[in-house]
Structure formats: C-alpha cells, structure tokens
Amino acid sequence: MNEAALTLEGWYALHDFRSLNWTAWTAADDEERAVALEELHAFMQEWDTVEEAKEGSTTVYSIVGQKADFVMMFLRESLEALNQLETAFNKIAFAQYTTKSYSYVSIVELSNYAAGGSAGDGSDPMQNPHVAARLKPVLPQMKHICFYPMNKKRELADNWYMLDMEKRRELMHSHGLIGRGYAGKVKQIITGSVGFDDWEWGVTLFADDALQFKKLVYEMRFDEVSARYGEFGPFYVGNLLTLDSFEELLKL
Ligand code: VOV
Numbered sequence: 001m002n003e004a005a006l007t008l009e010g011w012y013a014l015h016d017f018r019s020l021n022w023t024a025w026t027a028a029d030d031e032e033r034a035v036a037l038e039e040l041h042a043f044m045q046e047w048d049t050v051e052e053a054k055e056g057s058t059t060v061y062s063i064v065g066q067k068a069d070f071v072m073m074f075l076r077e078s079l080e081a082l083n084q085l086e087t088a089f090n091k092i093a094f095a096q097y098t099t100k101s102y103s104y105v106s107i108v109e110l111s112n113y114a115a116g117g118s119a120g121d122g123s124d125p126m127q128n129p130h131v132a133a134r135l136k137p138v139l140p141q142m143k144h145i146c147f148y149p150m151n152k153k154r155e156l157a158d159n160w161y162m163l164d165m166e167k168r169r170e171l172m173h174s175h176g177l178i179g180r181g182y183a184g185k186v187k188q189i190i191t192g193s194v195g196f197d198d199w200e201w202g203v204t205l206f207a208d209d210a211l212q213f214k215k216l217v218y219e220m221r222f223d224e225v226s227a228r229y230g231e232f233g234p235f236y237v238g239n240l241l242t243l244d245s246f247e248e249l250l251k252l
Pocket of ligand 1: 230
C-alpha cells in the first residue's frame, strides 16, 4: 500500500464569498443604510479581538469580475466557530443587502514532503514557532488576494496517489523551488479540504503586485506536479478591503 504524506493541521478556514444586491442597497433609505454599515463595522471590529487573542485571523477583499463582490476569509480554531461566524454575519442588517455566491471550507495544512518525508523526531511540531506560525497564520494585509481550489489527479496514467513517497517528495521539492523564487512577492496559504469540500485543497495567495499571481501560477503550470497532476477550479482575484474602503465601495 502506498504511503500517505503526514500532514499537520492548524486553523480551520472559511472563504465566504458574497455578492451585493445593489437594487436593495440603492432602494434602502439613508437610515437603513447607516444601520447596516454600523452593524457591518461592529462585526468587522470583533475580528481584531479574535486576532489579538490569537484565536484566529480574518481578512476581507473585494472580488473583481462577476463571480462575487467580496470575500471574507476566516481562520478559526473550530468548525463550530466558523459556523457561528457565518450565522452571525447572516443576522446583521447588512447581510440583507448581500447574496451568497460561493464558499470554501478547509483547514490550514502542512505536509511532511519538505521535511524529507520523515515523520519527524517525535517532538510536538506546534512547539516549533516557525511551524506554529504557518499553521495558525496572521493573514497578511497585502493589496491583493487570489483564491482557487485544486485537486491532484487520480487518472489511470497520472495518479498522484499511486506514486510512492520518494517520487512525490522529489516532485514537491521542485514545486517548492519554484515557489521560493517568489519569496517576498507572493505569500501562499495552502488549506486541505479532503472530506470538507468539493476539491482537495484551497490555494490562497496574497501579493502587493497582482501580476505576480499570473507569473507564479504560469511558471508552476510547467512544473510536473501542476503540469501532470494539477486540476484547478475557478479563480477569484481581488483587492484588499479595509473598514474605510469597504464603506467607500458602498457609498452611493
Ligand atoms: C508562493 C510560493 C509557494 C511555495 C514556496 C510553495 C511551497 C510548497 C511546499 C514546500 C510544499 C510542501 C510542504 C508543505 O508546505 O505542505 C507545498 C505544498 C503544496 N503546495 Fe505549494 N508553494 C507555493 C505556491 C503554491 C501554489 C501557487 C500552488 C497551486 C498550484 C498551481 O500550480 O497553481 C500550490 C499548491 C500546493 C499544494 C496543493 C500543496 C500540498 C500538496 C500535497 O500533496 O500535500 N503551492 N508548497
């Protein structure tokens, strides 16, 4: 039997994509809009408390194109916490002016390919600050986000899951080398979603120069892991929203 990569998991992730119902927003009166904005502010301000308590991290980006208007990316300690968040959002007045576009449930994941495929030395990896920071990351407030789900193929000729550990490790090494070329330009958060959502991983990239997403994803397409085994879902790309720029976006 083939050997599964060992994985470490951190915070649970929810990418909650919403669209704005501009008809309802423009039809609302000034007071209704003010109440909606106030509740949105209060909802967003709670995120800081969670981040300060190191119980999660949150970020919000507008989405360019028609797939959605914005995404709230939540990292939290449990699926229950994520559930509570989406319900809490649905209850605020602002939610009445939005519709649900897409969502993705996953968990921050690190595999042991980069650690030479070994199971480690038996020590608690969460005691390693570098590992802990990657599993429970503070989401970067970079100017742009790019999110897409992906699978690794399970076809007869090209089946990632039938490759032995040594081969997968070798392929992932090459993947990592390409990625390292983007250090300082693109930050990646890989979330595993086998058993949680329709694809096997969520890929969330952050950059201050959006063009670097295209450069990185294109370069990786020529790498064997992506060229032979990668299957990709829809791409969502957008711009950082702060409390102020969100309000600006909603201004009539
Ligand atoms: C921004 C750069 C970047 C860097 C440095 C990087 C490095 C690494 C390393 C070292 C490792 C292995 C250890 C770990 O950390 O888990 C991974 C793991 C992974 N990656 Fe990656 N990746 C990047 C970027 C990066 C991108 C752009 C993509 C999407 C692929 C594409 O073609 O669109 C991706 C995917 C993944 C996936 C799905 C996994 C899990 C695979 C599995 O089978 O378990 N990744 N990745």
